[in-house]
Amino acid sequence: MFNFDEVPLPKLGLTGLDGVLSEEELAIQDVTHRFAEEVMRPIGEKLDKMDPQDVVAEGSPLWDYIAKMDESGLLDLEAIGGMSDAEKSRIIPIIFEELAWGDCGLALTSMVLKFPAFAAYNTGKPELIERFGKLRGCWVATQPDRGSEVVDMDFTEGHPDTKQHRGNLHARIDGEELVITGQSAAWVSATPIAECALLYCQCDYGDGLYKEDGSHNYVAALVPFDLPGVSKGKPLDKMGMRALCQGEVFFDEVRIPLSYIVAGQNEAFPSFFGALTFGNMEMGISFTGVARAAYEHALAYVHERKQGGTELINHQTVRARLFKMQQKVEACRALALRAFAYNYGPNGPHLLASATSKTFVTDTCVEVTSEAIQLLGGNGLTKEYPVEKLFRDARTAQIADGENNVLGLKSATWLSKEYKNRVGL
Known part of the structure; x- marks a missing residue:
């Protein structure tokens, strides 16, 4: 039982129902x-x-x-x-x-x-830290004809008796060099302003691009953009997250030393898995912030706007809808923080935790930003108010860093594998 001498107002921090912050x-x-x-x-x-x-x-x-x-x-x-x-x-x-x-x-x-710099620091190699540690970077993984297949790098979700699509961007070992040819997708974040890339692509180590199960051999490498053969396309014009510039990068027989490889044939998939796990984890907490921003704009608006003879907040249905928004924001934060705690705890990290957070939070963020528009009525549809931008940003996030349904499918496979391992099937 909790005992009160009198009923207080709730004490809310910047992030709502905060527990103890140091x-x-x-x-x-x-x-x-x-x-x-x-x-x-x-x-x-x-x-x-x-x-x-x-x-x-x-x-x-x-x-x-x-x-x-x-x-x-x-x-x-x-x-x-x-x-x-x-x-x-x-x-x-x-x-x-x-x-x-x-x-x-x-x-x-x-x-x-900072992705390439972070990868360089992770290697502990002075050569890579000196070359890439201060450069603006991007993360090249998706290709024009290989989007969701990149998320399914180990090919657990492919159709039986098929191979992964060959793809547009690939590399090969040539003596002491890695040779890269093809183009990335237009959705590669920060490419227009990047000076280098953390690149994941299919790679021929001498026995072809494919493994026996139809999946690809991959490589992860740090690639400077000041080399011959590197060029860029136009920045992408897209619906949301417009402050995040995106675009394609082209590689025409670009040669880098093998020392720039950060993960080879057997390590590339685990390396990508780690990058995607981190990225999805960050997406979960980031779009909690977007949902919170939409909720706060709506909260302020309903205390100012009058309809039916009084401020909107005085209408019961408005208060009920506002509470649902607040509840969803708190649920987003709780799950996002749980993913962080798991990934930095003794049992993690794992994509299952991050994708659980990313997919729920981004889907819920779309709901919260949509409701914010609804509470603002016609004003919510105009660019004069920020909620329509927040909705566009939120909608984009359901596809960015792994389309939510594909991430859910991969997560379900991990749940099944864990269950079978636990019960001995």
């Missing part, structure tokens, strides 16, 4: 929130309305954001790398929820730009 965590949350509010939201709003080519052009507000993010130290790789797993499980989600609350496209830009 002084350090509260300070990090406050600094990140102010950065998101003062820097990210104004820049994100500008970029959302710009032509994709203007977004990446010299003088674009995007460059101002990147410089200010670097100055802030919020995503310092060495500082994050020095944290314990327990600290990472609590501090990283605090940072990314606030950043995405500011603007999810910019938040994900900052994460993707």
Whole structure:
């Protein structure tokens, strides 16, 4: 039983029903929130309305954001790398929820730009750290004719007696070099401003691209973009997350030393699995921030807008709908934080945890942002109010970093495998 002398108002933090946050965590949350509010939201709003080519052009507000993010130290790789797993499980989600609350496209830009550097640091090799540790990067995995098949890299969901599609982008070993040919999909995040890539693609190690089960041999490598044969397409014009520039990159017999390979024939799939596990985990907490932003806009609006002779909040149905939005935001955060706790705990990490979070949160975020539009009525459909942008951002996230139904299918396979292993089937 809880005992009260009198009934108090609930005490809500920036992220709602917070439990106990340490002084350090509260300070990090406050600094990140102010950065998101003062820097990210104004820049994100500008970029959302710009032509994709203007977004990446010299003088674009995007460059101002990147410089200010670097100055802030919020995503310092060495500082994050020095944290314990327990600290990472609590501090990283605090940072990314606030950043995405500011603007999810910019938040994900900052994460993707550091993917190759993070991979270089993970190798522990001074050569790679020196070459790639300070470069802006991107994560090349999907191809024009290979989207969901990349998520199914181990080919558990393919039709019987078939092979994976050969794909457009592939590599081969030639002496002491890896030779890369083909193009990526247009959906590769940060490509238009990237100086290098963490590349995953099919690879011929001398026995062809295919394994006996119809799946591919893969390679993971760090690829500089200042080499002969590398070129880029136009930035993609898309529905949401417009601050996150995306585009294709072309490789015409691009040669890199074998020392740039970070995961070879037997390690490439586990390496990709790790990258996707991290990316999905970040998507879960990031779009919790987007859902929260939509809820907060709706909460403020219904206290100002009058209909039926009084503010909207005084109508019972509005209060009931608002509560459902708040409930969904809390559910998103709870599941996203649970994924972080699992992945940085003794039983993790695993894609099952991250995909469980990513798919639920992004689907629920679409529901919350849609309801925010509904509560704003006609105003919610206009670009004068931010909720229509949040809805476009949320809808994009159901496909980004793995289409939700495919991620669900892969997750169900992992559930089945775990069950069979546990019961001895």
